[in-house]
Amino acid sequence: MLNDRLFDLLRKLDADELEEVWIKYLRKTREDDDFGRRSREQRVEPISRELRYLAAHSIADIVNRRKEHDYPWDEIIRQVNEKLNLTTTVINDNVRVLEDALLERLSAVAGKAETFAASRVASQRAIEELASQARWAPWSPRRPLTFLKSVATGRMIWGPNYRKVIPAVLFILSAARTHDVLKEMKA
Numbered sequence: 001m002l003n004d005r006l007f008d009l010l011r012k013l014d015a016d017e018l019e020e021v022w023i024k025y026l027r028k029t030r031e032d033d034d035f036g037r038r039s040r041e042q043r044v045e046p047i048s049r050e051l052r053y054l055a056a057h058s059i060a061d062i063v064n065r066r067k068e069h070d071y072p073w074d075e076i077i078r079q080v081n082e083k084l085n086l087t088t089t090v091i092n093d094n095v096r097v098l099e100d101a102l103l104e105r106l107s108a109v110a111g112k113a114e115t116f117a118a119s120r121v122a123s124q125r126a127i128e129e130l131a132s133q134a135r136w137a138p139w140s141p142r143r144p145l146t147f148l149k150s151v152a153t154g155r156m157i158w159g160p161n162y163r164k165v166i167p168a169v170l171f172i173l174s175a176a177r178t179h180d181v182l183k184e185m186k187a
Contacts (some may be wrong), residue, residue, distance in 0.1 A: 006048055006073040009176040015040040017175050018047060025168035026050050051168055054161040080169050083134040083162055099173055106170055123174055131166045
C-alpha cells in the first residue's frame, strides 16, 4: 500500500511542513528514525508509518497487527470525522467527501475561506481548537454497545493517540489543499 492517498498528500508537502507534522503533531524528534537526515521524499515514509500505527491502535488492530503501511487512509479519515462529530452530517462515505467536510469544519473554526492559504496562524489555532473539541471517550455507561462495536470493528483508538492523529490529519489535509490551490493559480 505504499502508494495510497496518504502518500499522495504527504508528497505535496514541503520539507518544513513534513517536519512540522513529525515534530509538532506526531510529537517525535528529529533524531527519531533519523528524520532530520532524511530528504523531503524520504520523510514521507516514517510519517505514514507513525500515523497509521497511531490510528490502528485499537484492540482489534493490536490482535491483528498489520504491516507498517497497511492501515488504510480512508479508515483514518472516517475515525477523525467520527471523533469530530461530523459523521451525522456526512451521508456519503466517500473519502474525498469526508476530507472536504473536515476542511470545511477547519475553515469555519478558523473563520477563513481557504484556511491554510489565508492564515497559517489561524489554521494552527483552528486545528488545536478542533482537536480539543474531539470526543475522546467512545464509551459511557449508557452506551455499552457502542463501546463493544468500536472494539469489534477496530474503530476505537485510545484517547491519547487522537491528540496526535486528529491534528496531524487536519494539518496534512489543509497544507496539501493549499498546495493544490496555489498550483491551480499558477497554471
